[in-house]
Amino acid sequence: MRSQWIILFKKEFRESIRNFKWLWIPTVFVLLGLMQPITSYYIADILEQFGGLPEGTVMELPPPSGAEVLTGTLGQFSQIGFLVLVLAFMGTVVTEKNQGTLIMVLVKPVSYVNYLTAKWVHLLILSLTSFVLGFVMSVYYTFLLIDTIPISQVVNGALVYALWITFVMTIVLCLSALLNSTAFVAFATLGTAILFSIFSLYAPDLMKGTPGMLATYSQQFFYLGEVESGFWISIFVTLGLILAMMIATIFLFNKKEFAKDVQ
Amino acid sequence: MNEIIESFQEVNWPLIAPILILSLVLMIVALIDCIKHDKTNGPQWIWILVIVFVNFFGPILYFLFGRRND
Known part of the structure; x- marks a missing residue:
């Protein structure tokens, strides 16, 4: 049973090495992580040179704080990073379903649990590795160029954000297993993530204790080093939701008829 | 220009x-x-142009939408 899981996991791993996902997704995250502190550092020069300001304008930009730059980095990850991750993995089950390879796999005595969890673990390892690499670069450059903040705050904030990534990636996998169109998987996942962030921005009281607040909590770690009440509820609710989504997907996936999906 | x-x-x-x-x-x-x-x-030639000339996003777009998986 365990060896089957390892085989499926290795298959995932090999596949994403062959189509360069292990190369380009971490590279994109590192680039995003590098750009934020460097543009913050040069922002005054950039505006002066290319901003088209009238001659003699005196710019008084307050230098950004380290927490601001790290928050900005997470903002980049939430936008471009999530877009890239979701688009790269929206087809992880759907395309196998539509091409008919899924049937070839499941004809053999492969358990759905192994099939889905192998994909899930691989997806998480790839996305979290990319996030950690990108964020470490961002922290390094921020400390070098801008400002240092206590490393424990950085680590805590990053861990909370990693849970938020885990949550979103779990949605991608579950929807990919249950729906039949890649576009709809991407649309629904990004829509959910955006709704969570918008609501937690404008109605934080309403969203207390939901996954949507995780990004806010990681910012609070950067700025203050401590979080408001409701933090642990959020963490446990998110962990519970991830577990519930995985169990529900495995259960529903089991019930689905695949034969009719393939012409 | 000199500036x-x-x-x-x-x-x-x-x-x-x-x-x-x-x-x-x-x-x-x-x-x-x-x-x-x-x-x-x-x-293919359009993808090559996109990869070379669209800075940063060109290669990403190619990897996301240009590749065929078969």
């Missing part, structure tokens, strides 16, 4: 180098992959 050239000389190149190198790596890998595959989604 721009001066500002390029003021740029702290060791700082910028990692960004340039990684962008270049991304571009070269996308380019090799694109040329090696006979079929892409859409005309």
